[in-house]
Amino acid sequence: MxxxxxxxxxxxxxxxxxxxxxxxxxxxxxxxxxxxxxxxxxxxxxxxxxxxxxxxxxxxxxxxxxxxxxxxxxxxxxxxxxxxxxxxxxxxxxxxxxxxxxxxxxxxxxxxxxxxxxxxxxxxxxxxxxxxxxxxxxxxxxxxxxxxxxxxxxxxxxxxxxxxxxxxxxxxxxxxxxxxxxxxxxxxxxxxxxxxxxxxxxxxxxxxxxxxxxxxxxxxxxxxxxxxxxxxxxxxxQAGLPAAPVAAAAAAAAAGADAGERLWPDPRAIRTVTGFFTALGEVRVVSGLTHRAVSERSAGRMAAGTVSALLNRSTLPATWGTTAVYLSACGVPGEQITQWQTAWQQLRAQNLSARTESPEVTDDGGPGKARAWQRPLSVLRRRRDH
Missing domain, CATH: 3.40.50.1460 (Rossmann fold)
Structure with missing residues (x-):
């Protein structure tokens, strides 16, 4: 992806x-x-x-x-x-x-x-x-x-x-x-x-x-x-995804022995903060778990609201711990969690370097002054009218 x-x-x-x-x-x-x-x-x-x-x-x-x-x-x-x-x-x-x-x-x-x-x-x-x-x-x-x-x-x-x-x-x-x-x-x-x-x-x-x-x-x-x-x-x-998120009662089975065989998002392909959180959200989709089920599988280390807050962030967490708990609760194998941590560390380093060297560089991998959204006025008018 x-x-x-x-x-x-x-x-x-x-x-x-x-x-x-x-x-x-x-x-x-x-x-x-x-x-x-x-x-x-x-x-x-x-x-x-x-x-x-x-x-x-x-x-x-x-x-x-x-x-x-x-x-x-x-x-x-x-x-x-x-x-x-x-x-x-x-x-x-x-x-x-x-x-x-x-x-x-x-x-x-x-x-x-x-x-x-x-x-x-x-x-x-x-x-x-x-x-x-x-x-x-x-x-x-x-x-x-x-x-x-x-x-x-x-x-x-x-x-x-x-x-x-x-x-x-x-x-x-x-x-x-x-x-x-x-x-x-x-x-x-x-x-x-x-x-x-x-x-x-x-x-x-x-x-x-x-x-x-x-x-x-x-x-x-x-x-x-x-x-x-x-x-x-x-x-x-979409034909191969769970029909609905797995509730707490079935959470253990859903994230059980076959978790390592699932096609989890590859953290080695992450290049941007946007990509980091997109892939992080995909982890829960692949796991088939609800926010509450992820919370319960974390043994009390994450509330359901914390799961939601993590997935809706736009900036990298300052510490790694919460993300690690989330990945583990979803059933991501340990070796892949290590790769996720490496991706997080690299993005943290890039962001720090970008702030120091060029404040115009954004987290999405392109110049801050560049914008790709160019809809003709006719399209914008149609969207507004509807």
Missing amino acids: PDPGASRAVLVGTSRFEYLEPLPAVANNLRALADLLCSPLSLQLPAQHVTVVEDPAAAHAVVGAVRQAAAEAGDTLIVYFAGHGLVDAQDQLVLALPHTEFGRVETGLPYDWVRQVLLLDSRAERQVVILDCCYSGLALGRMSAGAGLADQAAVEGSFLLAAAAETRTALAPVGEIYTAFTGALLEALRQGIPGGPALVDLGVLYRHLRVTMEARGHPVPQARDRNSGAQVALGRN
């Missing part, structure tokens, strides 16, 4: 066009995916780490947002696009913008521009590119998923997930809230994959979407894995 404090997402979509067919479902895609990435069902990204660019007026609005996020992300960068895709005379992918005209590729955004930003300007260790767009050079609404799409859009050190529907209806079925591909992706992350592993990584998600889309009569997606990008997880498998 990525550290949410050191990760960024840029979600781009065009639903309204002057010269091409409208795609109203794309606007729903953006809102739903942004909410999901910030929720406990997925990465729990801070809202300011998700940039939504809806109906961009010009190519530089997209490229600029990607460049900023690429410079800020130290762990994982996610770039998503939904809308029409066109093909230029050189068989290169062009992302359609509101003013794009068919046959005039200079009015669109060449995907290669985005790709170059990811290759040259990104400091993220892992990059995820998701393309939910048309791919056609023949007629509006007619799309061909040629084998070259993944090659054209490939990014080094990343995972590319591409959906190229064959018809306009396949891209956005009549009466559906979301486009077909993004709707299936949202469903997999919200509901989980029955029988799947504890984490929904991109490799698992890709294979599930291929089966799902084929069963529904839609074109199957394509994928390209570079440098183990398929191992990046977008969330825990």
Whole structure:
């Protein structure tokens, strides 16, 4: 799982066009995916780490947002696009913008521009590119998923997930809230994959979407894995989590002999304070225990209110003891608790160094003056009106 404090997402979509067919479902895609990435069902990204660019007026609005996020992300960068895709005379992918005209590729955004930003300007260790767009050079609404799409859009050190529907209806079925591909992706992350592993990584998600889309009569997606990008997880498998937190009476059994076999959050992947507390909250989810059950398993060393207070902190505890008690009560194995302590010590040292050397550096891994939240006024107005 990525550290949410050191990760960024840029979600781009065009639903309204002057010269091409409208795609109203794309606007729903953006809102739903942004909410999901910030929720406990997925990465729990801070809202300011998700940039939504809806109906961009010009190519530089997209490229600029990607460049900023690429410079800020130290762990994982996610770039998503939904809308029409066109093909230029050189068989290169062009992302359609509101003013794009068919046959005039200079009015669109060449995907290669985005790709170059990811290759040259990104400091993220892992990059995820998701393309939910048309791919056609023949007629509006007619799309061909040629084998070259993944090659054209490939990014080094990343995972590319591409959906190229064959018809306009396949891209956005009549009466559906979301486009077909993004709707299936949202469903997999919200509901989980029955029988799947504890984490929904991109490799698992890709294979599930291929089966799902084929069963529904839609074109199957394509994928390209570079440098183990398929191992990046977008969330825990909701189908494999406990149906409800375990009450005190069943706490001992829930955190019993199989605790060491559970897929606990890996403290070695923590880079930021945000990531520390996100992973700490995931520990309780994996344990299946309520706050009260954790308290009772601590043998009186933690009250239920103390558990809640610990998980809702925004700054590191000054001492290690309470966190150690919490992890032990949840059933985390002793060797992993030691790794957690190492992560806590490293973050404490980083924070102390940051305060001494540069007061503008924040705990989320990026410059204090940099903000990734850039919603167009139209999006903000819609949210306010609702």
